[in-house]
Amino acid sequence: MKRIALGLLAATALTFSAHAEPAIIYDLGGKFDKSFNEAAYNGAEKYKEETGTSYREFEIQNDAQREQALLKFAEDGNSPIVVAGFSWAQALEQVAKDFPDTKFAIIDMVVDQPNVRSVVFKEQEGSYLAGVMAAKASETGTVSFVGGMGIPLISRFACGYVGGVKSVNADAKVIENMTGDTPAAWNDPVKGGEITKAQIAQGSDVVFHAAGGTGVGVIQAAADAGKLAIGVDSNQNGLQPGSVLTSMVKKVDVAVYEAFKDGAEGGTWESGINVLGLKEGGVDVAMDDNNKELVSEEMMKAVEDARAKIVSGDVVVHDYMSDNNCPY
Amino acid sequence: MDTFNTIILVFDSTVRLSVPLLLACLAGLYSERSGVFDIGLEGKMLAGAFAGAAAASVYGSAWIGLGAAVLISIALSLVHGFASITHRGNQIVSGVAINFIAAGSTIILGQAWFKQGGRTPALASDGSRFESITLPFADALSDVPIIGQIYSELLSGHSILVYVAFLAVPLTWWILFRTRFGLRLRAVGENPGAVDTAGISVVWLRYRAVIFCGFLCGLAGAYLSVAQNAGFVKDMTAGKGFIALAALIFAKWRPINAMYACLLFGFLDALAIRFSGIKIPGLFEIPPQFMQALPYILTVILLAGFIGKAIPPKAGGQPYVKER
Numbered sequence: 001m002k003r004i005a006l007g008l009l010a011a012t013a014l015t016f017s018a019h020a021e022p023a024i025i026y027d028l029g030g031k032f033d034k035s036f037n038e039a040a041y042n043g044a045e046k047y048k049e050e051t052g053t054s055y056r057e058f059e060i061q062n063d064a065q066r067e068q069a070l071l072k073f074a075e076d077g078n079s080p081i082v083v084a085g086f087s088w089a090q091a092l093e094q095v096a097k098d099f100p101d102t103k104f105a106i107i108d109m110v111v112d113q114p115n116v117r118s119v120v121f122k123e124q125e126g127s128y129l130a131g132v133m134a135a136k137a138s139e140t141g142t143v144s145f146v147g148g149m150g151i152p153l154i155s156r157f158a159c160g161y162v163g164g165v166k167s168v169n170a171d172a173k174v175i176e177n178m179t180g181d182t183p184a185a186w187n188d189p190v191k192g193g194e195i196t197k198a199q200i201a202q203g204s205d206v207v208f209h210a211a212g213g214t215g216v217g218v219i220q221a222a223a224d225a226g227k228l229a230i231g232v233d234s235n236q237n238g239l240q241p242g243s244v245l246t247s248m249v250k251k252v253d254v255a256v257y258e259a260f261k262d263g264a265e266g267g268t269w270e271s272g273i274n275v276l277g278l279k280e281g282g283v284d285v286a287m288d289d290n291n292k293e294l295v296s297e298e299m300m301k302a303v304e305d306a307r308a309k310i311v312s313g314d315v316v317v318h319d320y321m322s323d324n325n326c327p328y
Numbered sequence: 329m330d331t332f333n334t335i336i337l338v339f340d341s342t343v344r345l346s347v348p349l350l351l352a353c354l355a356g357l358y359s360e361r362s363g364v365f366d367i368g369l370e371g372k373m374l375a376g377a378f379a380g381a382a383a384a385s386v387y388g389s390a391w392i393g394l395g396a397a398v399l400i401s402i403a404l405s406l407v408h409g410f411a412s413i414t415h416r417g418n419q420i421v422s423g424v425a426i427n428f429i430a431a432g433s434t435i436i437l438g439q440a441w442f443k444q445g446g447r448t449p450a451l452a453s454d455g456s457r458f459e460s461i462t463l464p465f466a467d468a469l470s471d472v473p474i475i476g477q478i479y480s481e482l483l484s485g486h487s488i489l490v491y492v493a494f495l496a497v498p499l500t501w502w503i504l505f506r507t508r509f510g511l512r513l514r515a516v517g518e519n520p521g522a523v524d525t526a527g528i529s530v531v532w533l534r535y536r537a538v539i540f541c542g543f544l545c546g547l548a549g550a551y552l553s554v555a556q557n558a559g560f561v562k563d564m565t566a567g568k569g570f571i572a573l574a575a576l577i578f579a580k581w582r583p584i585n586a587m588y589a590c591l592l593f594g595f596l597d598a599l600a601i602r603f604s605g606i607k608i609p610g611l612f613e614i615p616p617q618f619m620q621a622l623p624y625i626l627t628v629i630l631l632a633g634f635i636g637k638a639i640p641p642k643a644g645g646q647p648y649v650k651e652r
Binding site: 030032034068152177181184187188189190191193194197199201213216217220224239240 | 337341344345444445446447450454474552555557558559561564565566597598601602617620
């Protein structure tokens with residue numbers, strides 16, 4: 001009896017000594033998808049570099065691992081635990097209830113639990129700016145969009161993009177395609193490339209993708225055909241320098257970094273919904289040396305105009321997810 | 329004219345998409361005609377795609393990439409041969425094992441070597457990738473209606489592996505049905521006992537068949553990662569090896585039929601990509617889900633009744649035992 005009690009004590013002690021290491025779990029695209037998950041990874045790395053605190057991470061291989069992975073990290077006493085991606089909502093809803101003292105953060109989705117911070121972005125605003133640039137850069141008057149999985153979140157990108165394009169050129173045509181209806185659509189560059197070729201054949205000369213790993217094929221196909229692509233989530237301007245007009249960056253790295261920092265001991269953790277738009281610096285279009293040549297002064301001016309209007313509230317970019325409809 | 333252009337572009341995409349299927353299907357044809365079933369087409373293709381992209385990015389040459397893809401794929405074929413011909417193991421088990429090895433090791437090696445999450449670095453267009461070849465006079469003829477368009481869009485402008493794949497079809501037919509080696513290969517898949525009685529080595533014949541199979545799978549893999557795409561991503565074969573197997577059954581183990589079967593699958597894929605979510609004016613919208621499911625629906629329907637009975641090589645799947 002005594003031995004068991006001692007063992008239990010030791011076990012508890014162990015749990016406590018290993019506590020408070022932050023953890024991050026990526027979505028199916030994988031840590032190095034050059035896009036969404038990689039941005040999350042960069043945020044975690046930045047935290048590690050600045051504070052010297054190590055963190056735990058896991059890449060799931062299939063949907064069945066979601067709850068297990070969350071449970072494992074929570075049971076090990078990790079906090080905060082950040083999950084990257086909207087697909088985590090259901091698993092997190094369950095696990096967050098069972099571990100009320102653990103801090104959780106989810107990116108791209110809202111989970112209504114007292115210990116969960118939900119970080120969502122106004123993708124439509126960043127996409128609007130990307131649309132403005134696409135319309136300015138297009139010579140044919142036709143631009144296009146390649147989505148990953150056909151879900152409302154991705155339609156939100158598409159809708160903002162269309163809005164931006166139409167604000168510059170009301171007669172412009174925007175071709176929209178989704179890669180598929182299963183999570184495999186996030187990682188199918190062959191199909192992404194074929195869709196892009198089909199769109200280019202229909203006259204598109206600027207292709208915006210919001211398709212995770214599939215986007216590598218989109219950008220490749222656009223570059224092969226001598227057309228322009230627009231990257232997403234991370235800054236993808238360097239993937240094919242000279243062929244990527246810009247990237248609609250979501251500051252997923254900042255969100256992860258902040259969650260780690262606020263959740264650490266002595267941090268200022270607040271649960272609840274955290275909406276990051278243009279105003280908050282949560283979304284933007286990426287400018288760097290790789291796309292300097294492609295962006296004209298006039299284009300830059302149009303972007304700054306649009307940005308100012310959105311920040312001041314003169315232009316409200318429609319959110320597809322508010323009514324599952326795109327008015328543009 | 330616009331409709332015609334669209335049709336040409338869909339066919340163009342069909343050709344690109346059916347090439348990996350066709351190469352893998354012919355690969356399976358050699359192996360299965362000799363009596364060695366090969367579930368491992370998928371794995372060999374995947375390993376080939378990885379080796380091809382890795383070698384091409386390190387050495388900066390598409391041809392070295394192609395060589396590496398073929399070598400690795402043949403090596404896996406020989407493993408399959410060693411297990412199922414020499415040691416008379418279960419051919420299905422050995423094939424499945426190859427699929428698993430390929431799926432796991434490509435990601436692990438890719439991560440260890442390139443640190444990009446199992447991805448290989450993107451290949452630049454400076455010779456480390458197979459570029460599309462413009463056939464002579466393609467540009468000059470592109471303005472000629474119909475014939476010129478067919479020539480310049482559909483026939484010209486593919487990578488060299490596309491032409492190789494389609495040339496491999498008549499070549500395979502000739503090897504199988506017009507040469508002594510082909511006759512023996514077919515015989516060993518039907519009745520290895522008779523071949524053995526004639527004093528010909530069953531084992532050596534089957535080994536040659538799996539080496540052919542590995543060679544073609546290597547080409548298919550290299551096409552995926554070094555020609556169609558610029559680099560390897562995890563699981564990039566996405567079940568193409570299994571579709572190739574379906575096409576092989578579909579084609580009743582005949583090379584010309586195999587080409588048609590693969591073109592059909594490629595065509596359905598191209599159609600799904602091109603016309604997903606397109607509205608037919610005045611009628612209704614075809615749901616993209618339906619277009620994406622179409623290839624599979626058609627496979628089931630066609631396999632279930634429209635092609636007649638597909639009879640596999642009689643000795644397929646059975647290891648040859650000389651004497652009991």
